[in-house]
Amino acid sequence: MKTSATDLELAIQMDEAARVAHELRLKRDRRERNGRILKHIFLIVVSCVMLYPLFWLLASSLKPENEIFGSLTLWPSEFHFENYTKGWYALPISFTVFYVNSAIVTILSVIGNLISCSFAAYAFARLNFTGRSFFFALMMMTLMIPYHVVLIPQYVQFLNLGWVDTYLPLVVPRFLASDGFFIFLMVQFFRQLPRELDEAAMIDGCSPFKIYWAIILPLSLPAMGTAAIFSLIWVWEDFLAPLIYLNDIKSYTVPLALRLFLDQEGQSAYGQMFAMSVLSLVPVVIFFGLFQKLIVRGIATSGMK
Amino acid sequence: MRRFFARNAPAYVFLLPWLIGFFLLALGPILASLYLSFTRYDMVSAPRWIGWGNYEYMFTRDRRFWKALEVTFSYVALAVPARLIMALGVAMLLDKGLRTIGVYRAIFYLPSLLGASIAIAILWRQLFAADGVVNQVLAMVGIQGASWITDPDTSLYTLVVLAMWQFGSPMLIFLAGLRGIPRDLYEAAEIDGTPRWRQFTRITLPLLAPVIFFNLVLQTIESFKTFSSAFIISNGTGAPADSLLFYTVYLFNEAFKFFRMGYASALAWFLLVIIAAFTAIAFFTSKYWVHYENERD
Known part of the structure; x- marks a missing residue:
């Protein structure tokens, strides 16, 4: 059994092809991963926008009266839990x-x-x-x-x-x-x-x-x-x-x-x-x-x- | 005869509650309201037959009726496409390549469950108030926002945004529909180098047509029936300047504020005709633009 030059060449070519395919796959995987990350970032932004009104409602229920309007921050400077007891x-x-x-x-x-x-x-x-x-x-x-x-x-x-x-x-x-x-x-x-x-x-x-x-x-x-x-x-x-x-x-x-x-x-x-x-x-x-x-x-x- | 009875009796026992309900709560009232629509009825004295009087007044002299139609149709024309586009866009993002969609799905659906509540309508009034959150965000980018709720030119858009915010249920239905599209179609297109946009127009849209159709019919009917949020945001009157005079709000006021029950019944019947017409048009035209998968053409 002897290894001819053509066989060797074929082997090298196949190896090369496998390498290229592997690289392509890596590239695709990388692109897909980047796409996924972008998607996640986008979806997280949309989620925040969707939930903001609800959090605003919750925050406003705890804020002092003069802070409800005129500020976008969700964290009250002081917590007014009595809104709940008084509101009840x-x-x-x-x-x-x-x-x-x-x-x-x-x-x-x-x-x-x-x-x-x-x-x-x-x-x-x-x-x-x-x-x-x-x-x-x-x-x-x-x-x-x-x-x-x-x-x-x-x-x-x-x-x-x-x-x-x-x-x-x-x-x-x-x-x-x-x-x-x-x-x-x-x-x-x-x-x-x-x-x-x-x-x-x-x-x-x-x-x-x-x-x-x-x-x-x-x-x-x-x-x-x-x-x-x-x-x-x-x-x-x-x-x-x-x-x-x-x-x-x-x-x-x-x-x-x-x-x-x-x-x-x-x-x-x-x-x-x-x-x-x-x-x-x-x-x-x-x-x-x-x-x-x-x-x-x-x-x-x-x-x- | 006895065998007929024996065969059917158990089923009709099970059906009995619904049958009673159907006659007393659906069929009876519908016919009664058809009758009332030809009368003048204030709930104090007996209904008085006036023939086509109510309808004549409605179509020829009642400005507010036409205003209510205009408001409602504008709302449907804006809110339904806006909501469906949001729903389809987000559903497509969630459908492919993401493993953890459960959390997003829950977050996006939550507003649909809460959206019809009075609490959210109250919240919406404040978000879009002159000194509300929306204007503060706009002020940050240097835009002087309108007084959205009290300005007749903009008030309807606040409700359209509210409708967009509740895209959850059509999104879930789209997701289920997208799951049904075979993956290998996209893979084949990918190998052929078909660009994404063409994949969308040539694969996704045609195969999703039955689901889009279903959502469209359902959401259109739902939008015609919008009441609570419009009622709360417009202080129960359709204000400002009747710009939020939704058909249902107008009907409610005619019936339960002014006790023009006959006229309100005519309004109700016309609403039924509109909705029936929309449903019928959708169904009869569907064969031209909806192809079901098991059909061969």
């Missing part, structure tokens, strides 16, 4: 009452949404019945209807029932699956569950209700969780319905109470107003922090708001 009692009724009211409305609404929407979604996704596609199309159409269109007749209806100034107009519709978004979200999820489960359970003599309760619900906890978090946040922030149905300040929810601060604007209570604004956002931020994954997946799969 700044309105004729303390915020304890508003928070309890909001909590009652929110909890009842979330329960109502979960029960009624999962019922409807189970029927649409898992049961065969006459008129299914017709009703499903109707349900999808209601998603489009602006709340303002049904508002006036609903108001007249609830007024005649004597429900104005109670929480019933806010809560009862949720027990009647008024928010089709959640039905849609759950239908999407229920459909993915294997059909064989229902069939096997049916053969074992399970009733549809048993299947819903013992099979579908336990397997659908992520979807139920997503729906619960979204409805919690939306009901908590809801403004229009409480604005219309609640007239007595004792029954106000937190957003209505915050609006009262605006009427007192100019009485130099900005710090207190911001403090109460911050507090009203805290539950939302906490729930977002805890259930971020569920929220993100929920939007990506259903395309909600």
Whole structure:
């Protein structure tokens, strides 16, 4: 076996080619890394701009009154925590009452949404019945209807029932699956569950209700969780319905109470107003922090708001 | 007959809450508001039939109605594209080559969750006040900022910026859509030396068209319904000089401040027609500009 000159040349050429390829790869990697770093810098700048208003709100809630406007710094020269304690009692009724009211409305609404929407979604996704596609199309159409269109007749209806100034107009519709978004979200999820489960359970003599309760619900906890978090946040922030149905300040929810601060604007209570604004956002931020994954997946799969 | 009943009964039991809700909270009220829109109704005396009177007044004599339409359409025309471009741009940045996108995703989504709240509307009023943060930043680069909220020429832009700030949910939907585009298409384009911009127009945009379409329809409908922030920032009236007279704010005031329930119902029905028309146009034209991946053309 002898090594010819051409073989040697070939080997050298191949080595050279490998070297060039390696260099190219290095160059590409370097370019990609630089690109990544640039991207990170850009994204961090955007993040700061996005978050600045929120930090400004937080900072202003702690600043002395004369520092709120006229300075961009977020760090207060002295911390005025009393904005929070004073703000809590700044309105004729303390915020304890508003928070309890909001909590009652929110909890009842979330329960109502979960029960009624999962019922409807189970029927649409898992049961065969006459008129299914017709009703499903109707349900999808209601998603489009602006709340303002049904508002006036609903108001007249609830007024005649004597429900104005109670929480019933806010809560009862949720027990009647008024928010089709959640039905849609759950239908999407229920459909993915294997059909064989229902069939096997049916053969074992399970009733549809048993299947819903013992099979579908336990397997659908992520979807139920997503729906619960979204409805919690939306009901908590809801403004229009409480604005219309609640007239007595004792029954106000937190957003209505915050609006009262605006009427007192100019009485130099900005710090207190911001403090109460911050507090009203805290539950939302906490729930977002805890259930971020569920929220993100929920939007990506259903395309909600 | 009995078999028909036995087959359908369980499903309708499950459907019952929604069915009641549909008739009492959706269909009934929609028909009722159609009827009311042909009446004069102040909630004290019974509705009085006036035929097309409300609509005639609306289209021919009501200046504020036209103003409300102008404000709302301007808002939709500015806010929807602004929000979608932000969302798509950021989603594309997050999509490629970064491993730790979770934190950014959370930061960019947070404003969308908070944006509809009264607290943020209150905050926005102060950010764009004459001595607010925005003007201080502008002053640093030597620009004398306007009194954004109280100047009728600029007030609408504060709400457009608020809408842009909440680009989180379309961003998440775009991200999911971008994930669905096969990587090898970009690799092939890279090998062919296709410039980035052409990769964007020839690969990303066409394959993302269904998602863009979806976001566009959804965001347009959402933007027509904007209420809380406009209501708070305009002191509940549409001020200054009706420059923030969003359609929903006008409707609310006609109904619950002046108790012109008949006229407000006519306004409500026209809003429904606008939204239905937009949805229909989007769907019927979609076949010309949206290509779904499983289609062969």
